[in-house]
Amino acid sequence: MKRLLITYLLLMVLGQMTGAQEQLTQAQRADKLYERFEYAKALELYLPIADNRTSGLHVTERIADCYRNITRYQEAEAWYARLTAERRASAISHYYYAEMLLRNQKFEQAKAAYKVYFGKVKDPQRLKLKLGSCDSAALWITKKPGYEVKNERNLNTAYSEYGAAFFYKEQLIFASDRDVTTQIDNRTGNGWFNLYFTDGEGSKPIALNKVPAWNSLGNEYHTGPIAFYKDTAYVTITTDAAAADIKTDKHTKQRLYSRRLQLLVMVKKGDKWLLSSDFNYNDLNKYSTANAALSADGKILYFTSDRPGGYGKTDLWYCGKQADGSWGPPVNCGPLINTADEESFPQIGDDGLLYYASKGLPGMGGYDIYKVKGAQNVWAKPENSKYPINSTSDDFALLTHDGKTGYLSSNRQGGQGSDDIYNFKTVEPAVAKPLFGVADKPIKTGQTFVLRNIYYDLDKYNIRQDAAAELDRVAEVLKEHPNVLIELSSHTDSRADDAYNLRLSQRRADAAVTYLISKGIAANRLIAKGYGETQLIIQCANGVACTEAQHQINRRTEIKVLSE
Template sequence: MRKGDRYFDNYAYANAVKHYSKAYDKMNNEKAERSLAISYMKMSSPEISGSYFSKVVNRSSPAAIDYLNYAKVLMETGKYEEAIPWIEKYLAFNENDLLAQLLLASCKSVDERYIDTTLFELTPVPTDDFSNSFGTVTYKNGTVFTADKEVFSGNRKSQWTGKSYLNLYYMEKGENGNWLPPSALKGDINGSFHDGPATFSKDGKTVYFTRSNYYKNKRITNDENICNLKIFKASLVDGKWKNLEEYPFNSDDYSVGHPTLSEDGKTLYFVSDMPGGIGGTDLYKSELKNGKWSAPENLGETINTRGNEMFPYIHCDGSLYFSSDSHNSMGGLDVFITYFTGEEWATPENLNYPLNSSKDDFSFSLNEDNITGFVSSSRTQADKIYAFTKKPPTFNLYGFTRKKGTQIPVSNVTIKITEATSGNVIEMQSDEEGKFSLQLEPESEYLLLCTKEGCFTRTDNISTLGKKYSEDFYADFEVEEIIIDKPIVLENIYYDFDKWDIRPDAAKELDHLVKLLQDNPQIEIELSSHTDSRGADNYNLVLSDRRANSAVSYLISKGISKKRVSSKGYGETQLVNQCSNKTPCSEEEHQANRRTEFKVTKINK
């Protein structure tokens, strides 16, 4: 246990687990169990970590943080439902913990991350010679990435992971399209400890990269025995990276790393845990003014959380991509996108599955074509590089033509679909089942015109403008024959007692009639109003006439020609049931007589 503690306190988790495992096999005590759980969590082995945490939280005296850590590794293994009660147990002790609240919200909304699984197509990049590989950026005719390897006896290794220290490598494709063997970057860029990830100037002659804090093969640590990260700059001289310079805001007391450079080379974005931040690690930017980098500026609480924001990438269009283990993450790190509106950063948006997973997904980079790029992920138990292709969302229209008021299909209905911008028209017929379908284009607007000889024409509008996710649209057309002087009841047209003003709820129903008249410009109608038998006959006649006039005035106010509509109040002269004067009837029976109708009086050519 003492040896394990010594390695653990020095962040040498790979060595710590060897000794803790021996102690646990002999002692089976809670301290060894908990130390193993944390060590494996630090080494990004959530399955093993979870197996130990499951025992820790069920012992007699777990710490509240154990509940939260157990929930985190459960999320990383996709067990969101199981994670929820453990986060809630933690919040019972720390109800104001914003990070835990974010994680709880993420677990409860994880289904939203699968809203459209077709938008990215991922392909593993073969880096079999490496244990972990990530941080891929386009450079010259290929890519530069960061990776470590298995360590053999006598070679230097990272005590945290048990692997080699990270180095930067270049790789490009051959004539057959296959990736060629990678080679380490030459010059002074790959040193004795960690190097990478990196970002390059547009001309490819300057690199900014992350490096462990060391001098002449000796690590430099702070008071907590942490070897922090720094950002260095190097220049390409005769094919080798030379003239190393430190970023002026490096520190022995905190880390700065994961640089990404704007296209014009004047803004550097990076991650740091410097004092005054919002969470564990935050995103910052620094601007090059008169040859000097300005003091780091925190990107603010819209982007940075109480958790960890890392691996920023600024695209040439100004979009900022980064990874976070908070916001609405699926577990571990997820990739998010935001952009600067001119006044503030937009709310980050999760790029969802399959780009993101329950494991760590990070080091996103996008090529200038805005379609292809790279992302790194630990979804296969180690950090691996994936090439991706962005796919446009797909939109499908499914239509159904049916007899009005029924589900009886009507075939051979003509549907004309016009794309607004181009004016292109697609015409089709509903089949024997009354169905029709069409694949729609992104960023388009469509007008649907449904016609059948002797029937009312119906229209609908469908838009895919601004829609980011695939979606199916459904058009339901009722087919109704036009019969001269056949009354058609307008449902839900109500008036206040002794009033004839058009109420807001009645206006909504009259809007349907407005649309019918707009879709069928060849028809003229009479709009009529009816009352029940209660009240004086003459009074009911006057009231119904005023109501009919009021409805017609509403249609005219919506652009319908007054030549096409007439009004008539019938009072109680056309009852639809037996409820005449002095006949006892229920309220429902009287309601049937209080109605508004229209009928087609003429069909013009």
């Protein structure tokens, strides 16, 4: 019996060792995918082993990084929260945690996390910039907006759409990775980017490389965005490059590939658009060149590049048209435009302003859109476009004729996919509208309104479809009254335990607020409060016999105006 017991224990130990080896092998496989930037595939291997004791902080950090890199910021925040709770968490994880909190509009928590990071990595100027972004975002989203921004639902999908360009009158061409039937990008799990065409009148977008006039584009690489000047187009394509400055895989000794961008030139010949040449100043093995924009007279070409001689990670550059029609050498747009971080997506409006995206200027977080007067390397001070053109996420690729209407790209909350295309227009001075259906009454701090159609299943707090419709109406009203802050409270009837009712009502209020945030309402405009059975309208307290109709009156969701 003793020998059998020893044999059994040995088998258990061997089984545990084998399991540990299998887990280690899975982690190594995931690491290889991660090092090749194949974040979507790496996640599939990391997640099943995340809770094993053998996985450690390394797997937790990699999961958080993967979610961040595929722009799933709420999941990334949750994993960075788990990671930074550990004493041995890396300093950079605190920075990324702060970034995710800012993107998810948790401004005070973001400021605290930034302070933790910059307490470890001394950079007072950058800390000041980040804290300023939190304060600016919290302030701007409560101000009366000068623009109305709407999702282009006819263009967008559950995938990514960005970089709209005008093509003859109001027709649009944009980039999307919606096609998952051919190539798959292992970084995101979506398809490769291709250009799509729409007539701007609600028709279904068509892949441009399937249109006979554009079939020279092919689909051998990521394509987009595109910029036009008369019968010439400048297309950004993304390819993998193996260059001398790119590290090798430490396991396989094979050279890793980096994504590099370059510009291709297309010209119109008859009724067809043909690939003509590479842009003269591409150098795929050394740096990227992308995202072209042309001045109104076609004499200046602006673009994005990480070539040597810049001020930061990516800068805006320009080339001037020479007498022989060629482009002169690239010149940096200078320190008023460029920062130590990233600048990209230039666009020249018909109003003559340069619109571009920056991560290095004071803003709301992520890429913010700026506008500035000037040309080449002589500029005024850039002006932040503020909310709602900007958000706490990435906002970029603004396209406009007159500065009053146009399109932008963003991965802000409430979108259909990763990046979405939005239209915008200036708004006229607001005329007072009734709040929450109460006509002819001024909005007053302290007013309370009962939402009659918010119902929950028994003992549940998920938002039902009928409740969602009512909350959608609330979201629209809040967008029409951007300065209003509210408390959304949930009340139960007196049945069930008092403490249980209090917890349930808080969860219901939290769920309603989370839903409103998903519809684009700033988190700092909403307070969730569960009162349980402490504020009964009909005094059906414990032990008092009441009808179901009386209990229903007590079960309610209310909105209280906290400030106007």
